Amino acid sequence: xxxxxxxxxxxxxxxxxxxxxxxxxxxxxxxxxxxxxxxxxxxxxxxxxxxxxxxxxxxxxxxxxxxxxxxxxxxxxxxxxxxxxxxxxxxxxxxxxxxxxxxxxxxxxxxxxxxxxxxxxxxxxxxxxxxxxxxxxxxxxxxxxxxxxxxxxxxxxxxxxxxxxxxxxxxxxxxxxxxxxxxxxxxxxxxxxxxxxxxxxxxxxxxxxxxxxxxxxxxxxxxxxxxxxxxxxxxxxxxxxxxxxxxxxxxxxxxxxxxxxxxxxxxxxxxxxxxxxxxxxxxxxxxxxxxxxxxxxxxxxxxxxxxxxxxxxxxxxxxxxxxxxxxxxxxxxxxxxxxxxxxxxxxxxx
Amino acid sequence: xxxxxxxxxxxxxxxxxxxxxxxxxxxxxxxxxxxxxxxxxxxxxxxxxxxxxxxxxxxxxxxxxxxxxxxxxxxxxxxxxxxxxxxxxxxxxxxxxxxxxxxxxxxxxxxxxxxxxxxxxxxxxxxxxxxxxxxxxxxxxxxxxxxxxxxxxxxxxxxxxxxxxxxxxxxxxxxxxxxxxxxxxxxxxxxxxxxxxxxxxxxxxxxxxxxxxxxxxxxxxxx
Numbered sequence: 001x002x003x004x005x006x007x008x009x010x011x012x013x014x015x016x017x018x019x020x021x022x023x024x025x026x027x028x029x030x031x032x033x034x035x036x037x038x039x040x041x042x043x044x045x046x047x048x049x050x051x052x053x054x055x056x057x058x059x060x061x062x063x064x065x066x067x068x069x070x071x072x073x074x075x076x077x078x079x080x081x082x083x084x085x086x087x088x089x090x091x092x093x094x095x096x097x098x099x100x101x102x103x104x105x106x107x108x109x110x111x112x113x114x115x116x117x118x119x120x121x122x123x124x125x126x127x128x129x130x131x132x133x134x135x136x137x138x139x140x141x142x143x144x145x146x147x148x149x150x151x152x153x154x155x156x157x158x159x160x161x162x163x164x165x166x167x168x169x170x171x172x173x174x175x176x177x178x179x180x181x182x183x184x185x186x187x188x189x190x191x192x193x194x195x196x197x198x199x200x201x202x203x204x205x206x207x208x209x210x211x212x213x214x215x216x217x218x219x220x221x222x223x224x225x226x227x228x229x230x231x232x233x234x235x236x237x238x239x240x241x242x243x244x245x246x247x248x249x250x251x252x253x254x255x256x257x258x259x260x261x262x263x264x265x266x267x268x269x270x271x272x273x274x275x276x277x278x279x280x281x282x283x284x285x286x287x288x289x290x291x292x293x294x295x296x297x298x299x300x301x302x303x304x305x306x307x308x309x310x311x312x313x314x315x316x317x318x319x320x321x322x323x324x325x326x327x328x329x330x331x332x333x334x335x336x337x338x339x340x341x342x343x344x345x346x347x348x349x350x
Numbered sequence: 351x352x353x354x355x356x357x358x359x360x361x362x363x364x365x366x367x368x369x370x371x372x373x374x375x376x377x378x379x380x381x382x383x384x385x386x387x388x389x390x391x392x393x394x395x396x397x398x399x400x401x402x403x404x405x406x407x408x409x410x411x412x413x414x415x416x417x418x419x420x421x422x423x424x425x426x427x428x429x430x431x432x433x434x435x436x437x438x439x440x441x442x443x444x445x446x447x448x449x450x451x452x453x454x455x456x457x458x459x460x461x462x463x464x465x466x467x468x469x470x471x472x473x474x475x476x477x478x479x480x481x482x483x484x485x486x487x488x489x490x491x492x493x494x495x496x497x498x499x500x501x502x503x504x505x506x507x508x509x510x511x512x513x514x515x516x517x518x519x520x521x522x523x524x525x526x527x528x529x530x531x532x533x534x535x536x537x538x539x540x541x542x543x544x545x546x547x548x549x550x551x552x553x554x555x556x557x558x559x560x561x562x563x564x565x566x567x568x569x570x571x572x573x
Binding site for chain 2: 004005006007008011015032035038039042115175178182
């Protein structure tokens with residue numbers, strides 16, 4: 001009891017980042033993620049860190065590039081329209097193999113959309129978001145506790161693989177308050193011999209750059225990067241399975257949709273329907289294994305999403321189209337109700 | 351009770367919920383009660399969420415038409431001056447979080463101070479990370495008081511851990527609340543506790559105020 005505090009999801013991200021050793025935050029206000037910036041503005045000056053409200057999202061992500069080049073843990077956060085603006089900078093981070101954390105507290109789109117929760121940036125996040133061949137590690141929390149834990153994990157993975165990690169939350173996750181324990185182990189940053197920390201005239205200077213004009217060299221860089229991505233796929237895929245052992249109907253859902261779905265699975269079980277839930281925690285790399293396994297014993301997989309059907313494509317690929325995959329969704333800032341998901345389960349079971 | 355009761359505090363301390371509950375209690379004693387939602391900081395979790403309940407209890411809601419809409423701009427309701435002009439109206443004022451939220455009182459301040467019929471209450475929660483001890487709570491209090499320009503008259507101890515709140519959680523906050531009150535030279539106006547937990551605390555906590563009206567947006571069970 002004593003070690004827990006009551007936090008908003010956005011605040012939990014900010015405090016967890018500080019615990020992870022992040023002392024540089026650059027951001028720009030946008031609902032529903034503004035509390036991340038507001039919290040950092042209060043805390044950073046007290047611990048000798050830097051909070052800077054940049055003149056734009058584009059400026060903020062390029063400040064992230066600068067600090068990441070110097071080898072320090074750094075982050076920015078925004079919500080959907082702001083993440084689009086950061087797209088160019090995220091591509092540059094990938095091209096320069098820089099570790100950083102980007103938080104997206106999604107709202108409904110496209111365009112300015114609305115300020116209510118959404119999961120419609122799934123494609124944008126898992127396919128890269130900016131131009132060029134690259135991936136981000138995408139982490140999808142479904143509780144305030146996970147908002148904190150996956151923020152720490154994001155910094156660790158970013159450093160380990162020299163990649164951008166993204167915490168992909170939504171407006172509900174950002175705004176809701178839950179008890180949180182902030183007592184977790186943090187792996188300190190590894191040595192970064194590539195960082196631009198000053199040569200002291202003792203070594204050759206380092207260059208951090210995403211420009212590579214010799215095609216043979218650029219090809220080599222791209223191939224090496226994708227070999228690293230393969231390691232991430234092998235080592236870092238995360239998911240939760242709930243009541244899947246004997247399931248005949250499987251729900252695929254992440255974030256807030258998974259919480260709603262868990263309620264529906266419990267209710268379905270009470271009705272005697274063998275339902276289960278697969279909750280991807282990493283959206284990239286996507287957890288193929290549990291879906292491949294599910295395809296051998298379930299009748300149908302229902303993808304529950306706050307979008308027009310984005311993750312459903314990965315669910316189909318992972319289950320190798322061996323089983324029917326259907327969509328249960330709400331959009332525009334609406335969240336599927338437990339009743340809606342239960343209805344979909346009942347329908348699939350008939 | 352005073353004619354005007356202002357509810358201020360740190361962001362996420364529980365102000366809106368307390369304001370709705372307090373207005374409901376005052377309505378049992380007075381015919382004309384209003385709740386004024388003057389939050390210019392957060393577009394979510396507004397008194398408008400309780401619109402049906404307030405209608406049922408015949409409590410007037412003074413709120414910007416943009417609250418809970420997709421227009422995330424800080425806007426004030428045009429009828430907010432009823433708070434100071436209509437002397438027959440008992441008002442509970444739900445103010446936005448932190449010093450930024452308290453700035454809104456600037457417009458009403460001269461009339462409130464002149465009338466001298468108000469409570470200005472600071473909501474505190476020991477389990478919020480930026481107000482976890484008496485010193486940091488007093489820092490936040492001073493910032494809010496400076497922005498509001500109206501001295502506090504009491505403390506509301508709303509220490510809770512959300513769904514994990516137990517009687518022990520509340521009891522462990524009493525020492526903290528007393529320390530804040532002592533250092534601020536203010537009385538504890540009341541201790542607000544979720545209804546089911548409050549039942550276990552009768553006789554153990556002074557000024558216990560059960561929060562009977564509670565919103566839970568996420569873990570809604572299927573009926």
